[in-house]
Amino acid sequence: MNKKFLVYSVAAIVITAMVVLSTTGSEREAESPFFKYVGVKSCAATCHKGDTKGNQLEIWQNSKHSKAFITLQSPEADQIAKDKGFTTPAAETPLCLKCHVLGKDIDPEELTDTFDKTEGVQCETCHGPGSEYKKLSIMKDKQQAISNGLIINENGEEFCRSCHNSDSPTFKSFNYDEYWEKIKHSDPSVAK
Numbered sequence: 001m002n003k004k005f006l007v008y009s010v011a012a013i014v015i016t017a018m019v020v021l022s023t024t025g026s027e028r029e030a031e032s033p034f035f036k037y038v039g040v041k042s043c044a045a046t047c048h049k050g051d052t053k054g055n056q057l058e059i060w061q062n063s064k065h066s067k068a069f070i071t072l073q074s075p076e077a078d079q080i081a082k083d084k085g086f087t088t089p090a091a092e093t094p095l096c097l098k099c100h101v102l103g104k105d106i107d108p109e110e111l112t113d114t115f116d117k118t119e120g121v122q123c124e125t126c127h128g129p130g131s132e133y134k135k136l137s138i139m140k141d142k143q144q145a146i147s148n149g150l151i152i153n154e155n156g157e158e159f160c161r162s163c164h165n166s167d168s169p170t171f172k173s174f175n176y177d178e179y180w181e182k183i184k185h186s187d188p189s190v191a192k
Helices: 001-031 040-044 056-061 064-070 075-083 094-102 123-127 142-147 156-160 176-183
Strands: none
Touching: 040 056, 040 123, 056 064, 064 094, 075 094, 094 123, 156 176
């Protein structure tokens, strides 16, 4: 009888531990949401285009950022990748994709099915994954948007130079102030 009691006790402890550990893991996930990249079309769908929003989408569409991935599909880009020792085409080389898409290594787990890397350097490259802040009700509250993953780069030059640096073949003399003037995209409806 003591052996049976011991076996049941151990089984009960193991089952209880498994339940507690699985609950703790779920609670941790709830406390620390996993933000995902949704893509420029989600950002532009209703919020960031037109005169009332400072033509943010249009500025991006007319920038080299929107064509950054396309530039990787050229023979010149493939040659640069080859010269750097890569055996894959530039559009498939992680180090090239890092700056021509997200400004960081691409983790497919962080992408929703609406994210399209061929759209190049998109809104979320600078402003963080938008899955949890893209709703208008959240975007209206700046602090809530920041809590939900929005990044506001206070030091834009430092961030830009993470890609526009001496390793970049076309931006060896990158002038932040000059280039920022070409892509700045303030929302006139937001008070500073």
